[in-house]
Amino acid sequence: MKVVVTGATGNVGTSVIRALSADASVTRIVAVARRQPRQPLDGSEFVRADVSSSDLEPIFRGAQAVIHLAWLIQPGRDEAVTRKVNVDGSRRVFDAVVAAGVPALVYASSVGAYSPGPKDRFVDESWPTEGIESSFYSRHKAVVERDLDRLEAENQALRVVRLRPGLIFQRTAATEIRRLFVGPFLPSRLLRAELAPISPDVKGLRFQAVHADDVGDAYRRAAVGDVAGPFNIAAEPVIGSDELARMLRARKVSISPRVLRAAASASYRLRLAPAEPGWLDMALGVPLMSTDRAHGELGWKPVRTALEAIQELVVGMREGADDQTPPLAAETGGRGRIHELLTGVGKRP
Numbered sequence: 001m002k003v004v005v006t007g008a009t010g011n012v013g014t015s016v017i018r019a020l021s022a023d024a025s026v027t028r029i030v031a032v033a034r035r036q037p038r039q040p041l042d043g044s045e046f047v048r049a050d051v052s053s054s055d056l057e058p059i060f061r062g063a064q065a066v067i068h069l070a071w072l073i074q075p076g077r078d079e080a081v082t083r084k085v086n087v088d089g090s091r092r093v094f095d096a097v098v099a100a101g102v103p104a105l106v107y108a109s110s111v112g113a114y115s116p117g118p119k120d121r122f123v124d125e126s127w128p129t130e131g132i133e134s135s136f137y138s139r140h141k142a143v144v145e146r147d148l149d150r151l152e153a154e155n156q157a158l159r160v161v162r163l164r165p166g167l168i169f170q171r172t173a174a175t176e177i178r179r180l181f182v183g184p185f186l187p188s189r190l191l192r193a194e195l196a197p198i199s200p201d202v203k204g205l206r207f208q209a210v211h212a213d214d215v216g217d218a219y220r221r222a223a224v225g226d227v228a229g230p231f232n233i234a235a236e237p238v239i240g241s242d243e244l245a246r247m248l249r250a251r252k253v254s255i256s257p258r259v260l261r262a263a264a265s266a267s268y269r270l271r272l273a274p275a276e277p278g279w280l281d282m283a284l285g286v287p288l289m290s291t292d293r294a295h296g297e298l299g300w301k302p303v304r305t306a307l308e309a310i311q312e313l314v315v316g317m318r319e320g321a322d323d324q325t326p327p328l329a330a331e332t333g334g335r336g337r338i339h340e341l342l343t344g345v346g347k348r349p
Contacts, residue, residue, distance in 0.1 A: 001064045001224065003028070003030070003064065003065045004030040004065070004067070005030070005032060005044075006069055007033060007069030007070030008033050008044070010069065010176070011170065013031070014323060017029060017044050018213070020220055025224050029045070030059060031044040031046045032047050036326075038324045038329075051090070051093050056092060056093060056096035056100075057100045065223040066093070066105050068090065072085040082136060083140060087143050090147065091147055102158075103157070104160075105159070105160050106160075106163065106219060106223050107160070109164045109230065110164055111166050112132070112138040112141050114164070117287025119287070123289060124290045125232055132278065132281050135279060136278060138278070148160060161229065163215075164232050165232075166207065167210070168209070169309040170213065170313070170316075171321045172316065172323040173212060173323070174317040174319075174322070175328060175330045176328045177313065177317070178317050180274060182273065183273045198251050199244050199252050199253070200253060200255045201241040201254045202255050202256075202284075207240075209309050210309060211303070212309075213304070214300075218300045221300055225299075231294040231298055232289035232291050236306060237307065243307060257284055264279075274345045
């Protein structure tokens with residue numbers, strides 16, 4: 001079985017490649033990305049290609065499944081660039097899947113595709129996917145969901161799977177996640193629990209997380225199995241102010257969402273942080289997801305808890321953990337993280 005993975009060198013992609021390489025039914029893995037890793041990815045052959053411009057049909061030909069992960073989070077200050085990859089690039093992938101006669105497409109959707117929803121109960125995959133308007137990431141995910149609706153209607157023989165995971169963490173993605181969301185100005189020593197005496201208590205800030213290796217297993221199951229449709233992917237427990245305070249061994253301090261949003265907006269405007277404030281709006285707005293369908297139909301259950309995934313990330317950020325691929329490598333940020341400063345802290349990729 002040949003499986004093609006776009007966006008294979010990122011946080012999720014590296015975990016998906018590991019999961020596929022351990023599956024005896026997968027005989028050939030084609031890893032697709034814009035930049036070549038320093039070392040081969042587990043059991044895969046690498047093809048350098050850009051979903052927004054390269055000829056994808058020859059790469060997909062002969063595959064039994066395409067897993068589409070390629071997505072840009074930065075530059076958050078230039079939506080034309082991110083949309084070209086996220087929306088237009090996804091459409092090019094879908095067209096190439098059909099043209100190459102690939103029977104299965106597995107797409108990386110997200111909890112961010114969901115419309116605003118409850119934080120006191122879980123919703124299933126039927127919850128509306130119109131996104132959070134103030135977040136470009138969420139808007140793009142919602143647009144692609146509509147594109148997939150049309151793709152399915154026009155190609156009923158195509159098996160389409162949409163995975164909607166929560167926040168995805170692993171140790172080796174620590175440098176990339178820090179670069180994309182935190183920026184170059186937070187000293188690593190402040191990530192120690194004993195140096196964090198207070199923890200923010202924000203009403204409505206409840207979210208779900210999952211380890212990247214568990215997500216990789218979900219993509220593997222979706223690619224080699226006989227399932228279709230959307231699946232929510234998240235681990236227990238739900239993370240809120242109490243869980244964060246216990247993890248940091250810190251005292252909770254109440255902060256209003258309005259004040260936190262103003263601080264995030266100011267940091268972004270002053271180029272102190274690369275992540276635009278729509279990310280906070282999304283965290284506060286999206287619903288909590290039920291994973292019953294993934295457990296029952298996909299046969300998926302996470303090995304690690306959400307807290308273990310977050311703790312692994314924090315330790316990795318403190319230690320400067322990275323991997324051999326360009327998105328994950330510490331060298332991408334440059335010595336002293338100078339490249340992050342030269343890109344305008346999120347202005348350019």
